[in-house]
Amino acid sequence: MKIVIINSGSSSIKYQLIDMPVNEVICSGMIDRIGLESSNLSYVTDSVKIEESLPIANHKIGLKKIAQLLMDEKIGVIKSTKEIQAVGHRVVHGGSAFSNTVIINEEIKAKIKQLIELAPLHNPANLEGIIVAEEIFADARQIAVFDTAFHQTIPVVAHKYAVPNFLLTENKVRVYGFHGTSHKYVSENAIQFLKANGVEDTSKIITIHLGNGCSMTAIKDGKSIDHTLGFGPMNGLIMGTRCGDVDQSVIFYLVKTLGYTVDEVNTMLQKQSGMLGLTGYSDLRDIESNAEKGNADCQLALAMNAYRIKKFIGSYTAVLNGLDAIVFTAGIGENSSYIRKLVCTDMDYFGLELDQAKNEIRSKEMREINTPSSKTKILVIPTNEEIEIANQVYNLLLN
CATH class of the missing domain: 3.30.420.40 (ATPase, nucleotide binding domain)
Incomplete structure (x- = not known):
């Protein structure tokens, strides 16, 4: 199964094309300094490594540039978007609505949009990534993975604020936590590394x-x-x-x-x-x-x-x-x-x-x-x- 992963940060886009379940990275790269005068772009496969500096004004332009590279006649790794079976999206804020990975539909996009006020630097970029990916990879399943999910185990003594109780019970005001996919990944690898080293x-x-x-x-x-x-x-x-x-x-x-x-x-x-x-x-x-x-x-x-x-x-x-x-x-x-x-x-x-x-x-x-x-x-x-x-x-x- 070929899965494109799109990780849209506040000023960057990291991407990988991964063959699952073998975790083979077919292609990877990133664009950073989005919105500045000069952005950096990288595109790496087994046989190609491209690094260039060019103006990338926003995430939409960046995502379309990535898609062009993936399907380029000379250096691309896919001939058609039909080869992609799923696109996985990092979404920063899931609020109280999302504690698990979900298949994206119109209702999910609407909820992500509602949460923009809680993550104004990230959720707009995440949502833009979803919308553009739906256009480019029209036959693929779009999946959202939320940064907040890993932190659902934070106990109430740590996630509750000392404000009136109704703000938690009625309005879900609490600590949600972010960068969950990163913290989960590195902590699991740290435990394996330490145990392997005695x-x-x-x-x-x-x-x-x-x-x-x-x-x-x-x-x-x-x-x-x-x-x-x-x-x-x-x-x-x-x-x-x-x-x-x-x-x-x-x-x-x-x-x-x-x-x-x-x-x-x-x-x-x-x-x-x-x-x-x-x-x-x-x-x-x-x-x-x-x-x-x-x-x-x-x-x-x-x-x-x-x-x-x-x-x-x-x-x-x-x-x-x-x-x-x-x-x-x-x-x-x-x-x-x-x-x-x-x-x-x-x-x-x-x-x-x-x-x-x-x-x-x-x-x-x-x-x-x-x-x-x-x-x-x-x-x-x-x-x-x-x-x-x-x-x-x-x-x-x-x-």
């Missing part, structure tokens, strides 16, 4: 997903028990354009005293804050480059970013009552040795000892970057949300 206790793990969007999950016995993102994907860690945790009083001050409208505040906190608000750049590669050149704003922003991560490591170690391993993943977590170093510095109390040489190695392989004497394992595990989505799509259609 580690007996793998019950207490913190996964750290760092990209344009960022989140951390406390995982006990393979299940999510707490998570940094909540009702929407805006709180917790400092992100590319999102503020992360902020005192609610700031919002009231912006509206009542400074005269901002609610919509203006929402735009500010979602699209103009985070690393962009602190430095003028949303891409960490630009921020690290300028920090190395002495840019004080960039240096401070990186320190703030790592400081926030360290705070949650401490918090989640308390929740887990111990710590066996931390896992870095996603674009920044996998590639930024600088961020990993900042996070792991002065963390001796938690048993974290970073091997500086191992940390500097760039690799697409799962690896351990702690010293031999480190009590807590430090892992870098490339996430593969597409494989996780493909497995869920295949299992749904199989049953």
Whole structure:
């Protein structure tokens, strides 16, 4: 069964064509920096590797470019869209309506659209991906896999807010959690890796997903028990354009005293804050480059970013009552040795000892970057949300 996986992020599209159930990746690639002056595109098969920079204004243009490459006469991997039996879509927010993978119909699309207010940077891109895929792969089943599903195991003591009870019972206001496919994938791989390397206790793990969007999950016995993102994907860690945790009083001050409208505040906190608000750049590669050149704003922003991560490591170690391993993943977590170093510095109390040489190695392989004497394992595990989505799509259609 050939399945196309479309993972539309806030500023990127990752895609893979996978032959199931053997998990053979026929083609893979991504487009990032969507909406900026110059976007990056990659397209990789066994015999072809293309990397180019070109303007991609929005997700619709990006998805159509991907489809053209898949069916290109010279470098394509399919002759017709009829070869594709299913398209799996990552959808960020499923609210209380979705706790499982579902086949997409008009009712499902309407519910995803209703949830846009809870994930304004993501659900619109996810829905656009579905609509475009329905046009391009008209004969395929369209399947939605929700980021929130993995976090359904978060107990009520962690997912309930200290607000009037009716907001949960009637309006479903609670912590939902996000990046679930990523956290599920890397945590399962971490447990397998640790056991294969003779580690007996793998019950207490913190996964750290760092990209344009960022989140951390406390995982006990393979299940999510707490998570940094909540009702929407805006709180917790400092992100590319999102503020992360902020005192609610700031919002009231912006509206009542400074005269901002609610919509203006929402735009500010979602699209103009985070690393962009602190430095003028949303891409960490630009921020690290300028920090190395002495840019004080960039240096401070990186320190703030790592400081926030360290705070949650401490918090989640308390929740887990111990710590066996931390896992870095996603674009920044996998590639930024600088961020990993900042996070792991002065963390001796938690048993974290970073091997500086191992940390500097760039690799697409799962690896351990702690010293031999480190009590807590430090892992870098490339996430593969597409494989996780493909497995869920295949299992749904199989049953």
